[in-house]
Amino acid sequence: MTTEELVNQIQLKKSFLCIGLDTDLDKIPPHLLEGEDPIFEFNKAIIDATQHLCVAYKLNIAFYEAYGLKGWQALEKTMQYLNSNFPEIFTIADAKRGDIGNTSTRYARAFFEELDFDSITVAPYMGRDSIEPFLAFESRHTILLALTSNPGAFDFQTKQAEGRELYKSVLEISQTYKNAHNLMYVVGATKAEYLKEIRELVPDSFLLVPGVGAQGGSLDEVCRYGLNKNIGLLVNSSRGIIYASNGVDFASAAAEKAAELQGQMALQF
Amino acid sequence: MTTEELVNQIQLKKSFLCIGLDTDLDKIPPHLLEGEDPIFEFNKAIIDATQHLCVAYKLNIAFYEAYGLKGWQALEKTMQYLNSNFPEIFTIADAKRGDIGNTSTRYARAFFEELDFDSITVAPYMGRDSIEPFLAFESRHTILLALTSNPGAFDFQTKQAEGRELYKSVLEISQTYKNAHNLMYVVGATKAEYLKEIRELVPDSFLLVPGVGAQGGSLDEVCRYGLNKNIGLLVNSSRGIIYASNGVDFASAAAEKAAELQGQMALQF
Numbered sequence A, B: 001m002t003t004e005e006l007v008n009q010i011q012l013k014k015s016f017l018c019i020g021l022d023t024d025l026d027k028i029p030p031h032l033l034e035g036e037d038p039i040f041e042f043n044k045a046i047i048d049a050t051q052h053l054c055v056a057y058k059l060n061i062a063f064y065e066a067y068g069l070k071g072w073q074a075l076e077k078t079m080q081y082l083n084s085n086f087p088e089i090f091t092i093a094d095a096k097r098g099d100i101g102n103t104s105t106r107y108a109r110a111f112f113e114e115l116d117f118d119s120i121t122v123a124p125y126m127g128r129d130s131i132e133p134f135l136a137f138e139s140r141h142t143i144l145l146a147l148t149s150n151p152g153a154f155d156f157q158t159k160q161a162e163g164r165e166l167y168k169s170v171l172e173i174s175q176t177y178k179n180a181h182n183l184m185y186v187v188g189a190t191k192a193e194y195l196k197e198i199r200e201l202v203p204d205s206f207l208l209v210p211g212v213g214a215q216g217g218s219l220d221e222v223c224r225y226g227l228n229k230n231i232g233l234l235v236n237s238s239r240g241i242i243y244a245s246n247g248v249d250f251a252s253a254a255a256e257k258a259a260e261l262q263g264q265m266a267l268q269f
Helices: A003-013 A030-034 A038-050 A061-065 A068-085 A101-114 A128-135 A166-174 A189-201 A219-226 A250-266 B003-013 B030-034 B038-050 B061-065 B068-085 B101-114 B128-135 B166-174 B189-201 B219-226 B250-266
Strands: A017-020 A056-060 A090-097 A119-122 A141-147 A183-187 A207-209 A233-237 B017-020 B056-060 B090-097 B119-122 B141-147 B183-187 B207-209 B233-237
Touching: A017 A090, A017 A250, A030 A038, A038 A068, A038 A250, A056 A061, A056 A068, A056 A233, A061 A068, A061 A090, A061 B101, A068 A090, A068 B068, A090 A101, A101 A119, A101 A128, A101 B061, A119 A128, A128 A141, A141 A166, A141 A189, A166 A189, A183 A189, A189 A207, A189 A219, A207 A219, A219 A233, A219 A250, A233 A250, B017 B090, B017 B250, B030 B038, B038 B068, B038 B250, B056 B061, B056 B068, B056 B233, B061 B068, B061 B090, B068 B090, B090 B101, B101 B119, B101 B128, B119 B128, B128 B141, B141 B166, B141 B189, B166 B189, B183 B189, B189 B207, B189 B219, B207 B219, B219 B233, B219 B250, B233 B250
Parallel strands: A017 A056, A017 A233, A056 A090, A090 A119, A119 A141, A141 A183, A183 A207, A207 A233, B017 B056, B017 B233, B056 B090, B090 B119, B119 B141, B141 B183, B183 B207, B207 B233
Antiparallel strands: none
């Protein structure tokens, strides 16, 4: 999906909501566990109930890998379902990969070609030749970790590195990479006050913003500092939406929570 | 496996060789492609031919993920084969994972419990709460990226961060993490001259050193600067060993290359 197509969807739906499918067998409604593929059945029900309210789904790959083969099967089925039925929705493999060049190419193929994701999150630590293999895929997007939502972000990301914080170096240096127009960045909602300076460095880039909801980030603050002329944000909520209810009404409860966030987002249009 | 058991194996075999099973269907001998599970068959043959010469196998997870379900099956079978037949050999999931706390726990379970690896490589960018969930597993090891072997390492890792290079901050700060005794570090063989200073910061830690062979690192230099009283090194070679021949003699050719390296290593005992 091109950035332009994503922007069109955002305008059409008056939404920049991304829903995180962090599907956990210990947390989904117990009545689903009797089925053949409870992970996929849960995802399908959440997608059917919320697809009109969001523009993106983010699948945290750890949750699928944790179940081995069964998890990969559910991941593949979920992606096939999304791409067959809702090809206009942007998909994110939240994988935080990154390795030396030929290995990054392998990961890129796995997520962009085999699984047909529109984008993948990538860790910047290994630098240019670990990231450019992802950027080489046209109409796919590489979402680089810049400033993450967790407390450990202060261990290294905010360290002064040659006169500026490391995450700012990541933003600036990555903009010199080949096909940098395919870059987006992760900035945690819990660090909304940093968004103003981030916007000065990458005014046009899309930012994927996790941490609204369960992690305590504020949508208002994220909008105040993060919006650009194309909206330029994908605000993610996972647990706050998908686990809104543990009963047979889980899908409609998720839709209600998603509608709440989409309603707040619509005020920005 | 405990560190002590690993050290015993190293002394017993007079080897600190790690063989990287970066198994690629485009590179393995064509006659294997007719079989039912060529990835596993290749791995099994390499393992059988080299297990007496090395103390560790490193499986780069990207190579398996790239083949989707089939790849995961081959990964599981390879780990079952290794753990059933050669439980004394240290196994490394070269996965370079790292995510917020509860997600890192998922990855830790996938690799330590489901797949039963002894260790996993982890990226440090997200800091303490992304790494401690891995360290919480006793007798498992978390191998943190410090200074990697690729050119992109100079983008961020060697940046001066608050008076010292970022990779040195990673070494120092990570030593304050809970269960830091379960830490090892990745230091590329192509950066052997840095090993002297690294040894001053982490004199007792095991270092996983990729980049000998195809990437151009020198075993002699790595030994000169990197050895400690317990050896303290796992030197990895992947392509240089496993693709030594593309014919029916591939396993014996791999054994020959492995024996060459082991022979050089034996001089250190």
